[in-house]
Amino acid sequence: MSLSTKYNPQETENKWYSYWMEKRFFHSEPDEREPYTIVIPPPNVTGVLHMGHMLNNTIQDVLIRKARMQGKNACWVPGTDHASIATEAKVVAMLKEKGINKKDIGREEFLKYAWEWKEKYGGIILEQLKKLGASCDWDRTRFTMEEDLSEAVIDSFIHLYKKGWIYRGIRMVNWDPAGKTAVSDEEVIRKEVNQKLYYIKYKIVNAEAGKSDHLVVATTRPETIMADAAICINPNDERFAHLKGKKVYVPLVNHEIPVIEDEYVDMEFGTGCLKVTPAHDLNDYELGVKHKLPATDILNDDGTLNELAVILVGEDRFVARKKIAKMLEEAGHLEKVEDYKSQVGFSERTDVPIEPKLSMQWFVKMKEMAQPALDDVLNGEVNLIPNKFENTYRHWMENVRDWNISRQLWWGQQIPAWYDDKGDWVVAKTKEEALEEFWKKKHLEDANTDKAGFLAQLAPFIKQDEDVMDTWFSSWLWPISVFDGFKNPDNKDFNYYYPTNDLVTAPEILFFWVARMIMAGREFTGKKPFTNVYLTGIVRDKLGRKMSKSLGNSPDPIGLIEQYGADGVRVGMLMSSPAGNDLMFDEAYCEQGRNFASKIWNAFRLVKGWEADTSLANPNEQAIAWFESRFNEALTEIEHNFKQYRLSEALMATYKLVWDDFCAWYLEMVKPAYQQPIDAATKAATVNFFEQILKLLHPFMPFITEELYHDEIFGERTAMDCCIVADYPVIGAINETLLKEAELVKGLISEIRNVRNSRQISPKESLELSIKVNSETNYTNWLANVYKLANVSKADFVSDKLVGAAAFMVGKDEFFIPLSQNVDVDAERERLTKELEYLQGFLKSVDAKLANERFVQNAKPEIIANERNKKADAESKIAIIQDSLAAL
RNA sequence: GGAAGCUUAGCUCAGCUGGUUCAGAGCACCUCGUUUACACCGAGGGGGUCGGGGGUUCGAAUCCCUCAGCUUCCA
Numbered sequence: 001m002s003l004s005t006k007y008n009p010q011e012t013e014n015k016w017y018s019y020w021m022e023k024r025f026f027h028s029e030p031d032e033r034e035p036y037t038i039v040i041p042p043p044n045v046t047g048v049l050h051m052g053h054m055l056n057n058t059i060q061d062v063l064i065r066k067a068r069m070q071g072k073n074a075c076w077v078p079g080t081d082h083a084s085i086a087t088e089a090k091v092v093a094m095l096k097e098k099g100i101n102k103k104d105i106g107r108e109e110f111l112k113y114a115w116e117w118k119e120k121y122g123g124i125i126l127e128q129l130k131k132l133g134a135s136c137d138w139d140r141t142r143f144t145m146e147e148d149l150s151e152a153v154i155d156s157f158i159h160l161y162k163k164g165w166i167y168r169g170i171r172m173v174n175w176d177p178a179g180k181t182a183v184s185d186e187e188v189i190r191k192e193v194n195q196k197l198y199y200i201k202y203k204i205v206n207a208e209a210g211k212s213d214h215l216v217v218a219t220t221r222p223e224t225i226m227a228d229a230a231i232c233i234n235p236n237d238e239r240f241a242h243l244k245g246k247k248v249y250v251p252l253v254n255h256e257i258p259v260i261e262d263e264y265v266d267m268e269f270g271t272g273c274l275k276v277t278p279a280h281d282l283n284d285y286e287l288g289v290k291h292k293l294p295a296t297d298i299l300n301d302d303g304t305l306n307e308l309a310v311i312l313v314g315e316d317r318f319v320a321r322k323k324i325a326k327m328l329e330e331a332g333h334l335e336k337v338e339d340y341k342s343q344v345g346f347s348e349r350t351d352v353p354i355e356p357k358l359s360m361q362w363f364v365k366m367k368e369m370a371q372p373a374l375d376d377v378l379n380g381e382v383n384l385i386p387n388k389f390e391n392t393y394r395h396w397m398e399n400v401r402d403w404n405i406s407r408q409l410w411w412g413q414q415i416p417a418w419y420d421d422k423g424d425w426v427v428a429k430t431k432e433e434a435l436e437e438f439w440k441k442k443h444l445e446d447a448n449t450d451k452a453g454f455l456a457q458l459a460p461f462i463k464q465d466e467d468v469m470d471t472w473f474s475s476w477l478w479p480i481s482v483f484d485g486f487k488n489p490d491n492k493d494f495n496y497y498y499p500t501n502d503l504v505t506a507p508e509i510l511f512f513w514v515a516r517m518i519m520a521g522r523e524f525t526g527k528k529p530f531t532n533v534y535l536t537g538i539v540r541d542k543l544g545r546k547m548s549k550s551l552g553n554s555p556d557p558i559g560l561i562e563q564y565g566a567d568g569v570r571v572g573m574l575m576s577s578p579a580g581n582d583l584m585f586d587e588a589y590c591e592q593g594r595n596f597a598s599k600i601w602n603a604f605r606l607v608k609g610w611e612a613d614t615s616l617a618n619p620n621e622q623a624i625a626w627f628e629s630r631f632n633e634a635l636t637e638i639e640h641n642f643k644q645y646r647l648s649e650a651l652m653a654t655y656k657l658v659w660d661d662f663c664a665w666y667l668e669m670v671k672p673a674y675q676q677p678i679d680a681a682t683k684a685a686t687v688n689f690f691e692q693i694l695k696l697l698h699p700f701m702p703f704i705t706e707e708l709y710h711d712e713i714f715g716e717r718t719a720m721d722c723c724i725v726a727d728y729p730v731i732g733a734i735n736e737t738l739l740k741e742a743e744l745v746k747g748l749i750s751e752i753r754n755v756r757n758s759r760q761i762s763p764k765e766s767l768e769l770s771i772k773v774n775s776e777t778n779y780t781n782w783l784a785n786v787y788k789l790a791n792v793s794k795a796d797f798v799s800d801k802l803v804g805a806a807a808f809m810v811g812k813d814e815f816f817i818p819l820s821q822n823v824d825v826d827a828e829r830e831r832l833t834k835e836l837e838y839l840q841g842f843l844k845s846v847d848a849k850l851a852n853e854r855f856v857q858n859a860k861p862e863i864i865a866n867e868r869n870k871k872a873d874a875e876s877k878i879a880i881i882q883d884s885l886a887a888l
Numbered sequence: 889g890g891a892a893g894c895u896u897a898g899c900u901c902a903g904c905u906g907g908u909u910c911a912g913a914g915c916a917c918c919u920c921g922u923u924u925a926c927a928c929c930g931a932g933g934g935g936g937u938c939g940g941g942g943g944u945u946c947g948a949a950u951c952c953c954u955c956a957g958c959u960u961c962c963a
Contacts, residue, residue, distance in 0.1 A: 005926090190963090343963085391892055392961060399962080507960090542899080544959095575914075576900050582959090584900060592915070595928040602926035609925075649902075652914065667925085674924065750932080757932045763923070791923095842909065848946095849907095855946040863907050870908065 003608060003711070007601040007704060009565025016706045017130060025068075025724050026135045028075035030496035036067035036074045037500040039479050039530075040136065041513070042081035042144060045122035046090050051539040051547055051573075051585060052506065053125065054132060054557045058570045059536060060504045061134050062647060065699040067501075068135070069728035075497055076135060077482045079142035080122055084412040084471045085179050085349040091117050091411065107410050107466075114411050118145075131558060133566050133702045135724070142482045144474040145412070152486035153413040153474045154429055156524060161427045165365045166405075168417070168425075172282045173404055175357035177303030177317075178350035181408040182361055184470060185401060188345040188354050197340035198222045198325060199271065201333045202231060202248040205256060211242050215259075216335050218270030220342065221280070222328060223320040226253050226309045229284075229293035230276040235261040237272050251333040252324070253310050260291050282356050295358060301408075303355060317355070362415060362467075364403040366519075373397065373518040376528050382518060383532045385645045389507060396511050403516075405470045412468030421461040434462060476516035479503075479529035486524070503530045510535065534645050537582035544584060560590055567701035568594035574651050574700065596655060597704050600697070603663045604708050606671065607686055616679035622781045623669040624685045626742045629735045630661050631692060636731050638696070651700055658693055665746065669785045687713050692729050745782045747810045752790035755806045755817055766793035770802050772814040774880065779813075801887050812876060814884075825888055832888075836881045843874040 020026060028035075038060050043053060060076060068074035091114045092102050102110055126141065142149060160166045173182040197218050207213040217231060228250050233240040243259045250257055264287060265274045278288025278295035288295055298309035303317045311327075312320045328334040345354035374397040376382045377390060384390055406415060418434035419425045426437035435455050443449065480486060483494040499521070505514060514533055521529035540546055547554035560569050564587075571593030576583055618624075634657040641650035670686060672678045691714055698705040702724065709723035756763065769792045771779060779786075783795050801807070802816035807828070809815070849855050849867055856864060 006928090388893065395891070395962075581901080586900085586915095588915070589900090591928075595926095598928045599926065602929085604925080606925035646902090649913095652902090655914080663926085664930085671925085753931055754933090757920070760920080763921075763931080838909085852946050855907095858946060859907070866908055874909090 003601075003605050005605070007565075007597055009567065009597070009703065010562070012707045013131070013133070013566050013703045016703055017133065020135065020706075020722070020724055021138075023720060023722070025722065026076070026137050027139055028073055028137050030492050031073055033071065033073040035497050035501075036064070036072035037077070037497045038064055038075075038502050038504065039077045039482055039500055040079060041503070041505045041509075042079045042142075042475060042478060043125040044083040044086060045080045045118050045143075046083055046086045047125055049125050049128035049557050051554055051557060052536075053129070054560075054569065055536055055539055055573050055583060056504055056506065057129055057132060057134050058573045059534065059647060060502075061132070061570075061702075062574070062699040063502055063504070064135055065702060065724065066642065066728060068724065069695065069698065069726060071727070075137055075140070077140045077142065077497075078126060078129070078134075078136035078138060079140075079478075079482060080126065080144070081475055082118070082143065082145040082412060082471060084407050084409050084468060085176070085181060085183070087114065087118065088409045088411040089179060089350065102410075110410050118143075128558060131561050131566060133570065135702070140482065144471065144478070148484060148487055149474060149477070149481045150413050152477050152481040153469060154416050155486055156477060156520070157416055157469065157473075158427055158429060159524070160364060165368060166362060166427075167365070168360065168362050170358055170360050171363070171404070172285045172356050173359050173361055174345060174347075175301075175355040175359070176347040176350055176352065177299075177301065177355050178352040179347060179409070180301050182357075182359060182404055182406065183347055183349065183354070184404050184472075187348040189348050190343045190345055192341055193344045195220045195340050195342055195344075196325075197270065197338045198328070199335040199337070200225065200251060200275075200328060201335055202251060202273075202275075204243070205247040205249060207246075208242055215240070215243060215248065215273050216271045217273045217275045218338075219275055220340060221277075221321070222324050223305070223312070223317055224277045224280045224298065225250055225275065225324070226255075226305075226311065227277045227279050227296045227298045228255070228257055228275045229278050229288055229296065230258050230260045230291065232260050232262050232265050232274045232276050232287060233272065234263055234265040234267050236263070237265075237267050239272060243273075251328055252331060260287075260293075262287060262291070279358050280356055285356075285358070297358060299355065299357070303352075361404050362406040362417075362469075364405055364473075366400040366402055369519040369523055370397045370400045370515075372522040373515055376518055376522070382528050382530065384510075385532060385534045389510060389535055393510060393515065397515060403470075405473045406465075406467040407470055408466070409468050412471065413474060415465040415467050415469060417465040419463050419465070420458060425465075431459075431462060431464070434464075435459060438462070472512055472516060475513060476520045477524070479517060480520065480525055489525070498525070498529070499527050500530045502532045502534060504534045504536060506538065507535045508538075532645070539583050539585050542584050542586040544582075547585070555585075555587065560587070564590040564594040565597060565703070567597050567704050571596055571651065571655075571700060574648050576648060596659070597701060599659055599663060600693075600701075600704060600708070603658075603667060604690065604711070606667060607683075607690060608711065608713050610672065610683050610686075611677040612680045612683040613677035614680045616677065618679045618681035619784060620670040620679075620682045620685075622738075623666060623785060624682065625735065626738050627661065627666040627689060628732070629738050630666075630742070631657065631689065631729075632732045632734045633739060634661070635696070635729055636734070639731065654696055654700065658697065662689065662693060668789055694723055695726050695729055698723050698726070741777060741782065744777055744810055744813075745779070745785060748779075748815065749786060749790045751808045751810060751815065752786070752792065752817065755808070759806075759819070761819075763791060766791045767817050767819075768793060769795040770798045770805070770816040770818075771795060772798050772801065772816070774812040774814065774876070777811070777813060801884060803887055807884060809877070809880065812873070812880070814880060829885065829888055832881055832885050836878065836885070839874050839878050839881065843871065843878065846871045846874065 040060065041056065064074050064076045094117065095102060095113060129136070157166060174185065174188050176183050197220055199216050199218050200222060201214045201216050203214045215231065231248055233243055244261065246259045247256045248259060249255070265272065276284045276287050276293060278285045278293055279297040280299070285295065296308055298305055299317065300306045305312050305315050305317070305320050307313055312323055315323065325334065325337070346352065347354055374394060377384060377393055384393060416429055417425050417427050418431065420438060424441070426434050426441065428434035428437045435458060438458055439451060439454060442454065477486070479498065479500050483497050484491055485494040485498060503514065517529045521527055538546060541553040545551060545553060564572065569590050572590035575589045575592060634653055637653045638650045641653060670682050694705040694709050706723045709726070710717055752767065752769070756767070769786070773779065786792050786795065801814065802818060805816040805818040807814060807816050846867055850871065
């Protein structure tokens with residue numbers, strides 16, 4: 001079977017991915033081997049694959065494939081996340097197009113549509129991941145809203161509630177008027193926005209004669225004046241002493257509100273008079289509580305003004321702002337308007353400005369759970385990679401705030417709280433249990449009540465809480481719930497796979513998700529959920545901008561795979577992505593990856609083409625022994641990099657081993673002359689090296705390696721003998737002397753090529769070499785390679801310099817090449833003089849060091865010995881160069 | 889406003905607890921080359937006073953201070 005001259009990724013990728021699936025190589029079952037487990041950060045069901053997923057999942061796949069080859073029972077659990085707000089928004093929009101209103105069809109009907117939508121679109125990302133080569137155990141695919149996982153969510157809610165760590169209360173929440181739901185603090189993105197600062201005049205009730213009859217308040221939100229409960233001044237502000245105890249009229253609506261005093265007011269900002277609107281600002285709310293002010297909420301859930309606003313009822317908050325500014329101006333209440341920049345919160349999901357809103361919500365207390373989760377990271381039970389994130393993590397955990405988990409949505413797990421018609425409530429898993437709870441509660445009040453009658457009477461009035469839980473309240477259980485650790489905590493899978501090993505995710509969700517998973521792990525299982533958290537960087541474009549739809553600067557990942565092959569793209573993604581560093585993505589990296597695949601392919605074609613002749617002796621023992629050592633040396637480095645999760649460096653070390661050492665040096669050393677056969681021993685050794693290299697490359701480039709692994713040069717393979725499950729290479733013996741010698745010989749060959757290049761001598765013209773050995777190096781064994789790689793026809797060892805020949809040094813040894821053309825004596829003298837000057841300067845600095853008493857006293861002995869070596873080395877080289885100069 | 893981090897070749901980044909000719913890698917660039925594995929290639933080459941300033945030390949890209957610029961997180 002001959003190999004096509006070009007590597008065709010598409011054909012290979014489909015073929016082998018299907019084969020792997022068919023042979024169930026991705027599937028894992030508990031057995032006696034050591035487990036290696038990763039749970040995928042479940043992508044959003046509304047999403048499509050973007051570059052961030054590509055990076056994230058490439059890393060996970062590299063880790064899982066390597067572990068699998070190293071004999072571990074590797075299990076990568078995939079799945080998706082139901083994404084309450086985003087999905088509900090999509091479904092609402094879809095229904096709207098059909099002319100259907102969510103409220104009209106009701107919860108049950110709506111959820112039917114939502115499930116349909118999820119079935120249709122929810123798996124897109126997972127399908128796309130297959131193109132990348134992701135070796136997930138697809139049989140284990142989970143979804144955060146499937147029955148068992150939902151049950152886990154409900155159970156954990158009840159558990160925490162019983163513990164007193166979940167409570168219900170009226171709080172100022174971040175309201176998303178587009179999504180019509182509260183969102184958590186973490187889902188609010190602050191942006192600097194150009195606004196206007198309106199200076200509004202409030203008329204004073206019974207103003208003192210001789211004093212101004214009004215005061216002025218500066219605000220960015222004139223549309224909320226109808227909700228004003230007071231005007232606040234700083235008690236120390238002498239400008240406003242005359243206002244103490246007064247009342248003012250709210251413009252346009254003429255409510256009377258008091259002037260209150262509080263040191264909270266910044267005398268420098270605005271006018272020094274602050275309007276207090278408890279229902280529409282967090283700080284004002286707190287002031288309101290302190291001064292017992294009423295909180296009038298003038299906004300509807302969708303951000304329009306309600307009846308309590310009295311004027312502009314039904315208008316959107318931003319429309320109302322413009323209109324009221326005009327009305328104030330016309331009524332003479334607007335003193336002036338200034339431009340003003342300030343931070344405004346936007347909803348992460350819908351990108352509309354967040355409205356602070358008072359509402360009844362469910363909260364999880366964070367303090368108790370945060371402590372063990374913080375400890376885990378601080379004492380190294382859980383490693384954050386890179387560890388610079390520990391600071392951020394600690395800061396957040398030490399200042400953590402309670403977690404608002406209710407969302408005013410339908411898509412998600414409904415809160416297991418039940419209300420009766422009187423507003424009493426209980427927490428229970430089912431309606432039946434809720435009734436029981438009510439009974440327990442009421443029974444205490446009246447011991448004579450008849451239970452059956454009580455329940456029958458109550459049942460029709462019981463209603464479950466309308467709200468659902470935050471999606472993160474299900475994903476924080478992910479590492480536990482994917483193994484059914486809630487329903488059946490003693491099951492085989494959970495005992496075997498949990499705690500998982502590595503988690504690969506983005507730093508943006510360190511708090512959202514990672515911190516909370518550690519909390520959940522400790523609280524519900526008593527164990528950490530994972531040991532290592534690899535935080536990837538953000539994929540940016542080459543200008544450093546975040547990739548975004550609106551900028552249109554994100555390449556289509558599937559398009560990239562089609563263009564460069566999955567292996568090429570994987571290499572491209574990893575090439576420049578040290579953990580935690582942002583990745584400045586450039587297609588050129590994928591191109592480099594594709595070129596690498598092509599290089600491997602062509603090297604393979606070379607080896608495959610060799611005719612082995614068993615009658616030939618092996619002339620390549622030296623080269624073979626060298627490459628074996630070099631391979632083991634590189635493998636040591638690669639393993640070291642992997643241990644530290646430096647995947648890009650592990651890849652680079654592999655890349656250089658393959659391209660430079662194997663292709664550029666080793667293959668050139670051993671390859672026979674054109675159309676000549678090769679000896680059987682060299683061919684066997686080379687084929688063996690190639691197999692080792694394929695295995696080494698497999699985690700990075702699974703497809704091309706699998707394809708070549710099955711080539712006939714490796715002999716017959718059984719159906720299950722695949723690269724994906726082949727034994728990963730193990731570090732073997734390293735001959736340091738051989739490696740050192742090889743470096744010298746490579747240097748020698750480069751110098752000869754340089755002599756040729758700089759004098760424009762054709763590579764076809766062979767040269768003669770004389771060697772004057774001043775060191776211990778044994779060049780004899782390497783001469784064959786020098787002949788071949790530098791086109792040298794003859795070499796001899798001499799004890800005197802060759803006059804009139806091109807000369808150079810490698811280490812301490814001198815080499816001479818007689819040339820037909822005359823040596824340019826001047827140029828040679830200049831070159832040698834330069835070298836001499838450099839060495840003399842160097843020697844001077846070394847001498848200075850050694851002459852310095854304090855250096856000799858303070859420095860470590862080995863450092864001093866080293867300096868003495870440097871001195872001796874420089875001196876002998878100087879002597880040689882001086883001789884050469886004299887000989888010119 | 890508070891906190892953390894970053895600044896090394898044109899670009900993206902390595903350089904561990906200060907000490908070999910330590911200033912590196914990949915890509916890009918320049919010169920030469922169509923020698924049958926590969927032009928998605930080969931051979932060779934140029935390029936940085938390690939952001940500025942100061943200090944500690946026998947010795948600083950590496951430790952300390954300070955200034956400037958950038959990034960992120962939190963208010």
